[in-house]
Amino acid sequence: MARLLPDISVLRDLCRSMAVLEAILSPEWSSRYHSFDASWSPGEEMASMRNGSGDEYDIVFSAAGAYIRGFAHEAVMSPYGNDGPWPGVLDSVPEVFRRCVEEPAFCDEDGMPVVTACLWREVGDGCWRVGEIDCPDGVSDPDGAAGLFARLVDRSPEAFRRFAEDYYEVPVDLDAVRHVYALHPLTQTVVTALNTDLAARDLADDLAAARYPSVAG
Template sequence: MTVYDTARALPGIEELRDHSRGLAMLEAVLCPEWESRYYSFDAHWSDHEQLASMKDGQGDEYTIVLSPAGAFARVFAHESPLSPFGELADGQTWPGVLDGVPEAFREYLTEPAFTDEDGVHVTTACLWREPADTAWHTGPVEFTDLDDHKDPDGSDRLLHLLTDRSAEAYATWASAYYETPVDPEAVRHVLALRPLTAELVTALNPAMDLADLADDIAEIGYPVA
């Protein structure tokens, strides 16, 4: 699996936006400490941009900028052979990864949040989609001599809850990660962006109170009743 396969499995921009908000809200309920969350969503990243993101605390991450121009996604798998910090890439973004990025997203190629101190884009996979597009696009990346890597650019593993958007997929992952049972029906409610209730929050995390989530709801832009 490579970024080409991932591109075919990703949903449209609005579905991706809504699903990302749902993931972030689930994380806010299950994990009160923001720094320890996997999935986040900033509905106010700038006055015209939103940011969906994932960080696993081990060096892997993704960021997706959502704006009137569309969506620009970068993935960084730190152990990927395509990593700029690996032996094969020699300190540079892997050839082809950023090729073809349209003018609407060119500013993100020098965005400090996505580059290192030398200006190298810290990315192993890149995808983008403009509003009129019918599919996601990627650069012309060659995976020659990487046949022994099942997921050479990390996009399959790191974006798996965006390509498999079922409540069961998240519940299975979260139950293992947080080491507690997570109810798929409660997950389904949140992924559908239905307003939260005290009972639902308690079902997901008995230690969490609905009132405690006010700031997270505002940051995520999660719908309220």
């Protein structure tokens, strides 16, 4: 999975785009899969995915690079079936990202990291890193990463449209998705193509959260 993920800057832009698209499709925040918070903590931004069924990921972007925590609740490598995180998943996380490992938002009420997959990439690294893990034999996608990160690997607007049409059960305009994926300034025309009941001005907070270009006329 690590070799399939894009560079940090490309990943960040993709996460921003998906968050804005879902803000348009679902004005109700709690119903969205993807979100982005450019002010998550001082000097850090966070992209998140929640599928409503217990699977989730968080990506922390900082001056140091990026840290990814994924949790697939039915994965063989779930910490809840192994008395803690699977050996090797977190052991090699470098010091610059150790605070993310212990971040309360990524742990359960007992302080245990809720994680089945972990990746990181420091600024200047040529690739994403993972720990040295002895994965269980004969198990497909043991950490759930293939499912969790599918839309981060297939970064096409078509892939997002397939997801959105399946999840929201509405037609999704591909040209509008392409517009947002290109990070072009949002227009009312694009918003209306995706949600006829939404005014572009009502997206101000979501655009700010994603550091997305301001609404154009």
